[in-house]
Amino acid sequence: METLIDIGLLIFLIIIAVAVVRSRDLFTAAMLFAIYSLLSAALFTVLDAGDVALTEAAVGAGISTILVLALLALVPRQEAPPTRSNWPALAIVVITGAVLIYATADFPEFGRADNPIQTHVAPYYINETYNDMGVPNIVAAVLASYRSIDTLGEGFVILTAGLAVYSLLATRRRRPQRRKESRE
Amino acid sequence: MRENGILRIVARFLIPLIMLFALYIQFHGEYSPGGGFQAGVVFAAAWILFVLIYGLDAALDVIPERAMYVLMLVGVMLYCAVGIAGVLMGGHFLEYTPLLDDPKAAQQFGIITVEFGIGITVATVVMLIFTLFVRRRELLTDSEEQG
Numbered sequence: 382m383e384t385l386i387d388i389g390l391l392i393f394l395i396i397i398a399v400a401v402v403r404s405r406d407l408f409t410a411a412m413l414f415a416i417y418s419l420l421s422a423a424l425f426t427v428l429d430a431g432d433v434a435l436t437e438a439a440v441g442a443g444i445s446t447i448l449v450l451a452l453l454a455l456v457p458r459q460e461a462p463p464t465r466s467n468w469p470a471l472a473i474v475v476i477t478g479a480v481l482i483y484a485t486a487d488f489p490e491f492g493r494a495d496n497p498i499q500t501h502v503a504p505y506y507i508n509e510t511y512n513d514m515g516v517p518n519i520v521a522a523v524l525a526s527y528r529s530i531d532t533l534g535e536g537f538v539i540l541t542a543g544l545a546v547y548s549l550l551a552t553r554r555r556r557p558q559r560r561k562e563s564r565e
Numbered sequence: 566m567r568e569n570g571i572l573r574i575v576a577r578f579l580i581p582l583i584m585l586f587a588l589y590i591q592f593h594g595e596y597s598p599g600g601g602f603q604a605g606v607v608f609a610a611a612w613i614l615f616v617l618i619y620g621l622d623a624a625l626d627v628i629p630e631r632a633m634y635v636l637m638l639v640g641v642m643l644y645c646a647v648g649i650a651g652v653l654m655g656g657h658f659l660e661y662t663p664l665l666d667d668p669k670a671a672q673q674f675g676i677i678t679v680e681f682g683i684g685i686t687v688a689t690v691v692m693l694i695f696t697l698f699v700r701r702r703e704l705l706t707d708s709e710e711q712g
Contacts, residue, residue, distance in 0.1 A: 431597070431598030432598040432599070432600070432603075434598070435590070435598045435599060435603050436602060436603055439602075439603045439606045439607050439610070440602070440603070440606050443606060443607070443610050444606045444609065444610060444691055447610070447613055447695065448691075448694060448695065448698070451695060451698035451699070451702075452698065454698070454702045455698070455701055455702060455705060513668075513669075513672065514668075514669055514672030514673060514676070515669035515670075515672070515673060516595040516596075516672065516673060516676060517595070517596055518594065518595050518596055518597065518598070520598070520600075521594050521595045521599075521600055521676060521680070522595070522672075522676065524600060525595075525600070525675070525676040525679050525680055526661060526672055526675060526676055529648070529659040529675075529679060530658070530659055532644075532679065532683065533641075533644050533645070533648065533659065533679075535602075535683075536640065536641045536644055536682065536683050536686050537641060539683075539686055539687055539690050540637055540638070540640075540641050540686055540690065542690060542694075543637055543689075543690035543693050543694060546693070546694045546697055547693065547697060550697040550698065550700070550701055551697060551700075552697075552700050552701065552704055
């Protein structure tokens with residue numbers, strides 16, 4: 382049953398990815414991207430990755446879409462038609478994709494007990510998190526305590542993003558009498 | 566969208582619920598999925614819904630732009646302050662155990678505080694970015710009207 386859900390979601394993902402590329406209407410593309418994120422969130426939920434699913438749904442499907450729509454209010458709605466076919470780009474994409482698919486043959490078998498991901502630090506986190514800090518959610522413990530400096534860095538990334546957008550978009554405050562006019 | 570009655574009523578009902586859910590994600594993050602990033606984003610989403618229904622001026626009366634600039638720095642500084650407090654009380658940077666007597670309670674205190682800092686920063690940065698976009702849009706409309 383879970384396999385069927387996985388296959389169904391992945392097929393939807395492919396359909397929507399193609400639809401995003403084919404759509405010339407940027408508004409449609411933005412909404413399709415939101416659906417794409419929502420489907421990814423559903424896939425993460427099937428994989429029992431609650432934190433990632435929540436992030437994907439809130440950030441990917443929610444805020445990214447809102448910010449893209451806010452941006453679309455400033456720019457033309459239609460994508461400019463392509464002037465000519467770009468064959469070198471297609472060749473690079475096809476070759477890279479083929480190489481990546483070829484590389485998956487070297488992956489360890491999915492879900493085996495002696496895979497590196499099961500034998501590195503994961504067992505320590507799973508066994509000791511509750512003893513160390515009494516926090517049942519291992520993800521929260523890893524993010525905020527074991528690897529806290531990483532999260533601090535992420536906080537600074539967000540702050541930098543805010544400052545960058547401010548320096549690009551900030552406008553001089555509008556004069557008060559103009560504001561009254563626009564309110565009427 | 567100010568004149569649409571259904572939207573106004575639904576939003577008036579939904580905005581507090583979304584904000585409450587954001588706080589739940591924030592402070593229940595160490596028991597269930599969630600944390601500062603998601604909570605901040607959800608909280609900002611509720612505020613953006615408020616902007617869409619009631620307009621930017623009304624929303625900036627609730628949370629002024631100046632408060633956003635201050636709060637987005639306060640969030641990161643709160644995170645750093647917890648780290649430095651660990652150093653001052655005889656541990657490493659961002660080590661929470663020296664903060665309180667009981668090591669588990671100290672860890673939980675540290676986790677909740679730094680996640681709260683992240684939540685403040687994320688929420689205010691998203692609000693600020695949206696505000697700046699709306700300002701640009703207003704500027705564009707003004708210049709179109711004038712000429």
